[in-house]
Amino acid sequence: AAWRESLGRYERFVCERSSGRVLLLELGVGEMTPGIITLPFWSMTAKLPDAHLLSVNISGDSAPLQLGSRAEAILADLSMLLSAARTGDEQRSSSRRVSCVDA
Template sequence: MAAFITSTPSLEQQWAYYARYIDFMLREPASQPYLDLRFLIDHKDYFILSTNVDTQVEKTFPAERTCNYQGSFVHLQCKQPCCDELFDASPYVERMLAGMAGFEVRSEDVPRCPHCGWQLVPWVRDDTFLEGSAWHEGVERYENFVRERRDSRLLFLELSVGEMTPGIITLPFWSMTAKMPNAHLLSVNISGDSAPLQLGSKAEAIRADLGALLSAARTGGE
């Protein structure tokens, strides 16, 4: 038998991790699969609904064509939250990194809400997630896009969607495909190739590495 003793990291240590993690994501350029996808759909009438929070969507597609349903590490929010406001993470991260000693940020550099003084946290889905005006505007853009085209030919592309939150993309896409007369669903996933049987010929599934598939499709289109 063994006994393990652990301690909770201090706020300064937590933010040392977050600062480096967020800095990496902010500095990382748009990856090739995102660029390939943009190349393939840029001439189309499209909308991106994303559950990724890694800033790649913002680097690749215009804001008016996207909805970051789970938030993004681009922004911070008040942990309470006391206000309907998002804060650019970049200046906070730069300050923390500049003053970091070892693996702790200075206490005075821990991000604080300018309105109430409480801690700021990354604007990503958890039990304090701010579903404020920015979030509602993104959801409204998405819903309006679909509603205005419900009688047109629509292709719902479900790209590498996991099973953690099926109620955001997977199940709504199935439902809309079933209800809209000219809608079709295509899912691409490395771990499965089964289309929902209830959709019949309105749905297809491809088991493939998405990056390789998009690269091949772009090469064939150039």
């Protein structure tokens, strides 16, 4: 089954990253199937000493307390957040442009 292949990839990822910094992004994950993404991410964050979890969801704005400062939750509409980030990036890029015109 496809989920077994995914589980294998996930387990390899965890094993390969066991001694480095990892940022787990939980973006727009619903609350209907926590065993698929949410709980494994919490578990991985707890197991890996340099792992951090950032969760962005339109509802359910709490990070697991047992992870302390290694987990953060943002209550936001993901599409609006990404759109705002894109717009902000474009504004920063245009302000950094340098003109090469002789004065």
